[in-house]
Structure formats: C-alpha cells, structure tokens
Amino acid sequence: MGTQKDPIDRFFSIIPAGGIGSRLWPLSRASAPKFLHDLTGSGQTLLQDTWDRLTPIAGRDRILVVTGKVHKSAVLEQIEDLSTENLVLELSPKDSTAAIALAAAILMKREPDVIIGSFAADHVINEDDLFRATVREAVEVAATGKIVTIGIEPTEPSVGFGYIKSGESLKLASAPNARNVVKFVEKPNIAKARKYVESGEYLWNAGMFIAPASLLLEQVQKSEPELHAAIMAMADAWDTDDRKASLEKIWPKLKKVAIDYSVAEPAAAAGLVAVVPATFTWHDVGDFAAIAELQSQGRRGNLAVLGNAKVLADSSSGILVSDTDRLIALIGVEDIIVVDTPDALLVTTKEHAQRVKSLVDALKATGHSDVL
Structure with missing residues (x-):
C-alpha cells in the first residue's frame, strides 16, 4: 500500500487570463486587457498580484497561465518565473470551459491525480494569508471528490454577480467552514438580490473553482460531450510535436460555453459541489x-x-x-x-x-x- 499524498501536494493553480474587461475601455483593450494593468496603485499589474498570491500555496512551478496568443510576450515579460511549459496559448477567445478544461486535461495527462484550482487574473484580493487559508481548505474538500467554489459574503444586493445558495456543513475536520451547495443562481434582478442577501443563505460566485481535474472533466463530458472530446484530443497532442497542428485543426471549432453552465450548475444539481466561504475581501474591479x-x-x-x-x-x-x-x-x-x-x-x-x-x-x- 502506497501512502496517500497530502491533498496540497496534488494541487496545481490555473490562472485564466482572458477577458478584455470592456467596462474598462479605453484603458483595457483587446491588445492590453485589464489583467495587464495596475488598477490598484500597487505598482504591479493584476496578473502579477494574482501570481504572487498563488506562489506560496504550491510553488511557482505549479502555476499554469492560460491566455491569448497575442498576450504571450506581455505575460512572459510580467511573470519572469513562468516556464513556457506552463503557458497555454489560446488561438482565439472560447469562453471559460475551453480555457479551464484544456488546462485541467493537460495537467491530468502529466499527473493523473492532480487537483486544480482556477483563479481569474483580474481580481483584487488584499489579505493574501486569508486567501491562502481558504484555498487550502478548498483543496482538502476537493480531495474528498467534490468540485469546490469559494463564495464571497455579499456586502450589498449586487446584480453584477451570480449567487451560490449554500446548505448544510460538510462537517470536515480539515475544512471546518465547508458547506454543501444547493444551487447556483444567475445574476438576479435587484428585488431578488435583496432577498438573497437578507436570507443569509447566499454567497457571491467569484468564479474560483477547485477540483480533482478528473472530476471536472467528467462533468464536462456529461454536459458537453463534443467539447470534451475535442479538449482531450488537444491535451493528448499537447506535449508532443503535434500540438500546433492539433490546436489549429480543433480550436477554431470549439463551442463557447461558460464553466458555470458546463460544470458548476449541473454538478451542483448532482450534489457534487461544495463551497468554502471566503474570509478575505474581494473585488472584481468590474468598472x-x-x-x-x-x-x-x-x-x-x-x-x-x-x-x-x-x-x-x-x-x-x-x-x-x-x-x-x-x-x-x-x-x-x-x-x-x-x-x-x-x-x-x-x-x-x-x-x-x-x-x-x-x-x-x-x-x-x-x-x-x-x-x-
């Protein structure tokens, strides 16, 4: 019998650095999207802040960045420690399922038991230590066979975010704050948002997902079988000489679908999703x-x-x-x-x-x- 790996040793971060951030035009553009800018006055860009927040969790060699081909040189310039092996370049934007699932599939080929965590490149989080404690809890929960999201305590009845309805505590010693997710709710109108916030049962969905790569890909296979097959074909070719040919053939035809629809919502309905409420303050710098x-x-x-x-x-x-x-x-x-x-x-x-x-x-x- 081999000894069980500690869940955190299986962990690999993914930073999807996509999205133009069109509410931040004319500063943020297709050529220089919002994650490549310093929007907080910290002296670093949002992407650099995200990288620095994640490196202490599993190390700088265990972070993979997914971005557009056009941003390759800017990303490599901003993050000197990023190896090209951990850089996935999209030929064109195909929404979050393609980006995250391809990264998960590439990492699963390299490491079958990998637990991945996806964290957007353009969010602002100030208490890095609290963020890391929350992620470590989420990794412990993911190791029990769950897709885990990090929920943000609402500060106001915002109509700009989707909501997570949380249920019973999972009663896990290693993750005392983890709860079951009853369902995900799309961006509501203001009256609904007020009800959600007043009930105390709802958290904002910040789009952070932590899960065994195999479980995440199983969900994609159930909800989007054609997309799953295409992603697995690209992942098979990724670390070979066929990468370029496979990408050019398959990528343009990929279906655009958000990971909320392909993974989070159906998995929640199947009782496979948990949430760890965040203790840190979070901003998506939307406008x-x-x-x-x-x-x-x-x-x-x-x-x-x-x-x-x-x-x-x-x-x-x-x-x-x-x-x-x-x-x-x-x-x-x-x-x-x-x-x-x-x-x-x-x-x-x-x-x-x-x-x-x-x-x-x-x-x-x-x-x-x-x-x-």
Whole structure:
C-alpha cells in the first residue's frame, strides 16, 4: 500500500487570463486587457498580484497561465518565473470551459491525480494569508471528490454577480467552514438580490473553482460531450510535436460555453459541489467606479488618480485614469470618471460606469475596431 499524498501536494493553480474587461475601455483593450494593468496603485499589474498570491500555496512551478496568443510576450515579460511549459496559448477567445478544461486535461495527462484550482487574473484580493487559508481548505474538500467554489459574503444586493445558495456543513475536520451547495443562481434582478442577501443563505460566485481535474472533466463530458472530446484530443497532442497542428485543426471549432453552465450548475444539481466561504475581501474591479473605491494611493482630495497625468482639480470628485502625460484640469465636477489614453478619451460619471460596455459594443458595430 502506497501512502496517500497530502491533498496540497496534488494541487496545481490555473490562472485564466482572458477577458478584455470592456467596462474598462479605453484603458483595457483587446491588445492590453485589464489583467495587464495596475488598477490598484500597487505598482504591479493584476496578473502579477494574482501570481504572487498563488506562489506560496504550491510553488511557482505549479502555476499554469492560460491566455491569448497575442498576450504571450506581455505575460512572459510580467511573470519572469513562468516556464513556457506552463503557458497555454489560446488561438482565439472560447469562453471559460475551453480555457479551464484544456488546462485541467493537460495537467491530468502529466499527473493523473492532480487537483486544480482556477483563479481569474483580474481580481483584487488584499489579505493574501486569508486567501491562502481558504484555498487550502478548498483543496482538502476537493480531495474528498467534490468540485469546490469559494463564495464571497455579499456586502450589498449586487446584480453584477451570480449567487451560490449554500446548505448544510460538510462537517470536515480539515475544512471546518465547508458547506454543501444547493444551487447556483444567475445574476438576479435587484428585488431578488435583496432577498438573497437578507436570507443569509447566499454567497457571491467569484468564479474560483477547485477540483480533482478528473472530476471536472467528467462533468464536462456529461454536459458537453463534443467539447470534451475535442479538449482531450488537444491535451493528448499537447506535449508532443503535434500540438500546433492539433490546436489549429480543433480550436477554431470549439463551442463557447461558460464553466458555470458546463460544470458548476449541473454538478451542483448532482450534489457534487461544495463551497468554502471566503474570509478575505474581494473585488472584481468590474468598472471604473469600482476602481475609484479601491484607490487609496494617488488621492487628490476626493479625486482618485491613476497614472502619470498632471492634474489640477478644484472642487471635483471621482477618478482620473491616465495613460498620457497630458495636463488635465477639472473644475466643479462630482463623481466624474475621466480616462485619457493617446487615441481615445472617455468622460462619464460613476453612476453610468457600467454602461461603458454597451459603448464598446456600439464601437464594434460601427466598425471602430481600431480603438478596441
């Protein structure tokens, strides 16, 4: 009888670094998405912060980054410790199932008992030690044959997130906070969101998943058999000379589906999902209003300033994000958002920050792809 591996020794982190972050246009673009920017004033990009948060858990050799082919050089420049063996380049965006399942399948080929954890490259978490304690608990739960998510205690009835309805405690000594997941709920309307938060039974779904790779892939096979077959074929070829040919043949035809639909929701219905409530504070930096709230450095009175701009502000509040060294003067404007880049300028208010995404959709539709 071989001795059982400690669950944490089986653990491998995956950082899906995708998503343009269109609510952060014109700073975040297809060529320079939000994870490649310093949005908190920490002096590091969100991707670098994510990497630093994960390295103490299983080591820098056990983190795999999935990103677009176009971001290869930027990612390798920002993370010097990342080996090309642990870099998976997508030919085009195909949503989260393809990205996470391909990474899981590649790692499972290398290590059949691997437990993977997927953590977005563009979230802000401040208490790294609390984050790591929560992840370690989730890894212990995953080792019992569960898909585990990390749930965030809601601070308000937000309509911007999906929710997790939690159930009974799992009564695991190694993971005292873990509970069963009853179901996942899509982004609700405000009335429903209020009910969820008041009930105390719901957590925000931050899209962090920890699971044995084999279990995650089994779920994909049940819900999306064709996608699963395509992913396994690419994984088989990955560490061989056939990688490029296999990717070019299979990747363009992959179905786009979010991992919430392909894995989380059906697995929860089958009683296979658990949640560990987070003890750390978490922000998804979804729009410029969220960045304004996070900004403590670079404050000029009530104005948060990111970047190198020369700023003159009189009786003004909000956020100014600059990618130029132009002088910007603001007089008597409240809750304003100004984002200045060499070829595009955005002016809006905190109240309308979420609407930047529809502006980006309009730019696409009218053929202004040169500024996207």
